[in-house]
Amino acid sequence: MGGGRWTVVLDPHRWLELRRFRGLYESGAMSLREIAKETGLNRRTVAKYLSGRTPSAPPERAASDRPRRRVVDEVAPLIDAMLRAEILLKGAVIHERLVAEYGFTINYQRVKMYLQEARPRIAEELGISPGELAGLHRRFEVVPGAQAQVDWGDEGKILAHVGIPKVYSFHMTLSYSRDPFCCFTTSQDLATFFDCHRQAFAHFGGVPMSIVYDRTKTVVRRHVAPGEAVPLHPEAVAFAGHYDFDPDVLAAYRPTGKGRVERQVLIVRDHVLAGRAFSSIEEMNAAFTAWVPLRRAKVHGTHGEVIGLRAVRDHTALRPLPQSPYVVAQRHLRYVGKDCLVAFDANLYSVPAFRVRPRQLVEVRATKSQITLHATTPGAGGETLLAAHSRAVGRGARVVDERHWDGLPTGAGRRVTAGGDLPAPLQQRAQDSSSGSLMALLNRAAATQVEVGRRPLSVYDELTGTRPFTTHPNTKETP
Incomplete structure (x- = not known):
């Protein structure tokens, strides 16, 4: 057929592989030359197939002893290793790390196509199957500088190997631009919570007009019935007054009310933490700081603008920081x-x-x-x-x-002795005594050397006028 350039030999694998490139070619994402290099086929063969003049069977590649090698095969071991560390690691994250950390210039679509085959294989090796949940919510938009959203993330035992049992991530996201801030802590207490706010304000260079919160105990003093005014924590009120922003507490069970920061928690977990090991909180914070420029260079899928360019308008509209910080206690x-x-x-x-x-x-x-x-x-x-x-x-x-x-008893006056020197008054009394026996009795060590006189008991009988073991003179002794 066609001058001998086509041979009717059925090869389902190659046939299906070539079909996957039709959409990329039609959208302009890949050229004929790139597809030919990727598939190992002749460029004219690829052009004929993708132009619509599809033959009755897939094209046959010229016989060769060398195995066909794709461009993605060069980075396949790295991708497999990333998937083994985190099976749900997103294709965009993998491509981002291949470019930023390993210097590869591979096309994202090739990585994405390889993941279609690699992810199920690695998941089967690990004995797991990824799944996703989806929900519905009402979307809203805000003007620059109008709002930020705050949330906590539980990063679990990521630093347990260095003796830190639990790590949390604090997130603040500007709602207009989706510009992110994150820092990692070992506590969620009141002082830590608002110290993270101060770091976020310094990161953005200002304060938004309002901040959206869950009904967390560091913001809400107690829970109330639906429709009632929510009593705020006194320190939260004082902090918000000092920095001139309005706390906006969501209704109960409404996490989608701050979906921008909820999504940011997952993005940071995927792009900064997944598949990596850390040895300190400082290393985790440094990893986020290094990732921020990459995030700001992205075009956001919702507002369709580069996050960093939109963030400039957001930052400009923020309220200025006060001259002195408010320290929450x-x-x-x-x-x-x-x-x-x-x-x-x-x-x-x-x-x-x-x-x-x-x-x-x-x-x-x-x-x-x-x-x-x-x-x-x-x-x-x-x-x-x-x-x-x-x-x-x-x-x-x-x-x-x-x-x-100072002024409390120290116990310095307490003393014990094993029979050494006696206090001066006792020594004087002992010297005045005519007999050395008193000194010997008072001095335990010397007492062991005192000579004791020995007398028969009859001497004491004579002194007392009694003679034991004798009978009365008027009684007779019984035989």
Whole structure:
């Protein structure tokens, strides 16, 4: 057929492989030369097939002893290794890492096509099958600088091998541009939560007009029935007032109300953490910082603009940062122990002994890095501060200022002796005694050398006027 250029030999695998390139060719994603190089076929053969003049059977490649090699085969071992580390790793993430970290210039479509074959194979090796869930929600849009969304991510035991049992990720996303911020922590307490806010504001260079939250206990003081006003945490109100933004608390069970940041949690997990090992929180934060330029260079699938260019308008519309930061403090009431120590968060902190009494109630104010202890009633000068300490890391620590124990018994006057020198008054009394026996009795070591006199018991009978073991003179002795 056609001058002998076609041979009717059925090859289903090659036939189906060539069919997959039709859409890429028609959309302009790949040229005839690239498809011919990828498939190992002659360019004219590929052109004839893709032009619509399809033969009755797939084309036959010229016989060769050399195995056909595709461009993607060069990076196939790396892709397989990434999939074994994280089977759900997305094709865009794999292509991004091949280009950024290994210097390959492979076409993304080739990586995507290889994953169609490789992912099921690796999943079968690992004995797992990936699945996805989808839901419906109402979309909304905002103007630049109007809104940010905040959420936590649980990264589990990613640092358990270095003794950190749990790691969390804090996320803030600008709703207009989807510009991301993320930092990793070991706690979700009040001080850490708002310290992450300060880092996010510095990252963006300003403060959005409102921030959307879940009903987390660091923002909401208590839960209320639907339709009622949500009571905010006092520190959250003070922090929002200082930075001039409005807290926006979602209705219960409405995670799609902050879908932009919910999605960002998954993106950071896929692009920054998946398939990698870390040894510290600092390494994790550095990995996110290195990835941000790559994210900002992407065209977002929803608003259709480059994230970084749209973020410029977002950042410009943000409110300026205040001159001084607001330091959030947790406030708790605790009792003073008899040892002048106050227990907080499984650690002990000292207070001055001359300013407290046992079982006195004091206020603990805890920031991320400092613990201050305050009296519940002001002193003579209106001062309530009792002590300030650096916050202990971990549990079971005892943070003590030795000056706080000034005036308490030290136990320095306690003495014991094994019979050495006697106090001076006793020594004088012993020297005045005419007999050395008193000195010997008072001195335990010398007492062992005292000579004791020995007398028969009859001497004591004579002195007392009794004669034991004798009968009365008027009685007869029985035989």
